[in-house]
Amino acid sequence: MSNVKIVIGPPGTGKTTELLNILDKEFEAGVPPDRICFTSFTKKAATEAQDRACERFSFEKADLPWFRTLHSLAFSRLGLRREEVMQGKHYREIGRYLNLVFGTKADIEEGLPTSRFTGDRYTFLDGFARARCITAEQAWDQCAGEADELNWYEFKRFQATLKTFKAERNLVDFTDMMEMDQAPLDVDVVIVDEAQDLSSLQWAYARRILFNAKRIYIAGDDDQAIFQWSGADVKGFQNLNGSRTVLHQSHRVPSAVHKVAERIVNQIKHRTPKTYLPKAGVTGSVEYHASPDDVDLTQPGTWLLLARNTHLLQQYVGMCRAQGVNYSFRGDPAVNSSHIRSIQAWEARRAGKPGTYPEADEYAAPGASKDVIWHEAMTKISLDEREWYISMLRRGEKLSRTPRISIGTIHSVKGGEADNVLLSTDMSARTWHGAQQDPGAEHRVWYVGCTRAKQNLHIIAPTGRMGYEV
Numbered sequence: 001m002s003n004v005k006i007v008i009g010p011p012g013t014g015k016t017t018e019l020l021n022i023l024d025k026e027f028e029a030g031v032p033p034d035r036i037c038f039t040s041f042t043k044k045a046a047t048e049a050q051d052r053a054c055e056r057f058s059f060e061k062a063d064l065p066w067f068r069t070l071h072s073l074a075f076s077r078l079g080l081r082r083e084e085v086m087q088g089k090h091y092r093e094i095g096r097y098l099n100l101v102f103g104t105k106a107d108i109e110e111g112l113p114t115s116r117f118t119g120d121r122y123t124f125l126d127g128f129a130r131a132r133c134i135t136a137e138q139a140w141d142q143c144a145g146e147a148d149e150l151n152w153y154e155f156k157r158f159q160a161t162l163k164t165f166k167a168e169r170n171l172v173d174f175t176d177m178m179e180m181d182q183a184p185l186d187v188d189v190v191i192v193d194e195a196q197d198l199s200s201l202q203w204a205y206a207r208r209i210l211f212n213a214k215r216i217y218i219a220g221d222d223d224q225a226i227f228q229w230s231g232a233d234v235k236g237f238q239n240l241n242g243s244r245t246v247l248h249q250s251h252r253v254p255s256a257v258h259k260v261a262e263r264i265v266n267q268i269k270h271r272t273p274k275t276y277l278p279k280a281g282v283t284g285s286v287e288y289h290a291s292p293d294d295v296d297l298t299q300p301g302t303w304l305l306l307a308r309n310t311h312l313l314q315q316y317v318g319m320c321r322a323q324g325v326n327y328s329f330r331g332d333p334a335v336n337s338s339h340i341r342s343i344q345a346w347e348a349r350r351a352g353k354p355g356t357y358p359e360a361d362e363y364a365a366p367g368a369s370k371d372v373i374w375h376e377a378m379t380k381i382s383l384d385e386r387e388w389y390i391s392m393l394r395r396g397e398k399l400s401r402t403p404r405i406s407i408g409t410i411h412s413v414k415g416g417e418a419d420n421v422l423l424s425t426d427m428s429a430r431t432w433h434g435a436q437q438d439p440g441a442e443h444r445v446w447y448v449g450c451t452r453a454k455q456n457l458h459i460i461a462p463t464g465r466m467g468y469e470v
Helices: 015-028 043-057 070-077 088-098 118-132 136-142 152-169 174-180 200-209 234-238 255-265 310-323 337-350 383-394 429-437 439-450
Strands: 004-008 036-040 067-069 189-193 215-220 243-246 285-289 303-307 405-409 418-424 453-460
Touching: 004 015, 015 036, 015 043, 015 189, 015 215, 036 043, 036 070, 043 067, 043 189, 067 070, 070 174, 070 200, 088 118, 088 152, 118 136, 118 152, 118 174, 118 200, 136 152, 174 200, 255 285, 255 439, 255 453, 303 310, 310 383, 310 405, 310 418, 337 383, 418 439, 429 439
Parallel strands: 004 215, 004 243, 036 067, 036 189, 189 215, 285 453, 303 405, 303 418, 418 453
Antiparallel strands: none
């Protein structure tokens, strides 16, 4: 299609910046803000574009009604209210009727939901079938590794009950929204970011709703398509018709890391061939270790401590605490904020600073002397926590400072970067078996993990045969 321009952005080549520059040009050409749609697989990317437009052109967010994820776009266009959308309480009500257990939230980071609750797994299978536009039988076959402990007839009963439940309560889920929204969106410009992660259903929705625009820009990188497990249709991106631009210069990946990444990505059989250069003037390093404990986290710079599966992250927690460094775990600060407030209040009062400090005694032992240092008085904070806090303070780290070390799965940090990346190559049995069936999908995950590094990549050897060879 002559009105479609495809931007292929390898790691760190500035794909998002390129799209934001396109956005700037459209605004400068006089296109009204409500005539542009910027949509993305993640809310983060759509929000970033919206913030950029507001800052540069003094718009209000209300001036940019179509800067949304595809799900949010459908929700807005249908005029739905939150109470009309399926929520956790509704699934738990179905669970009581069918004697199924549902968790409070699904974990989508590691390639398949980590929740072992049967209800959540049936919900995933139903959503996978609809996202890929395939039958329930096909979804069951493709997720056979997950379905070993499940019951086909129970799954079909769940599907039927869910459909009836929604109809009787006038409720919809996010998949329903994209099926219900049919009329094309009347805009002049459409920008689609992270397109490699769109599902078959989302591609159909985008073509129906968005592809009537005068100018269409679609950006992504098939080598970084790591959400196939949830229905992402990477072929939908690879087979797009339009003029193609490949961004050739990475501003992140150093040459040493680039060599490892190229070795990984070239193992993918079905990919769009592309060449990009490593960051100019930066060699970086790649080091291999037998154990994560061999890595010194006190080295300067930011760190990403990554693993393939959630249960493998705990090794990093012990490592950070042993080395006396602060960290965040799956996006949340590890240091308890109420501990910080109480410690600061205790020490301010002990130093004789004027004021009242009601938080000071929150974690103190009954009758504790107000003249002793906080870690002797606050026995309601566990000994392990206090010792970790002390070790950080002795190293000169402030407990209240944003951690420079982040712990997470590879899926959770897509789009992120750090000076140093520590990558554990172990994986769970079901992930390993899935990799034997679809090695290309697994190569993409590790490619994304490696290319988060701006300087140094540390690779931990697998502890058994079920690991990835980097």
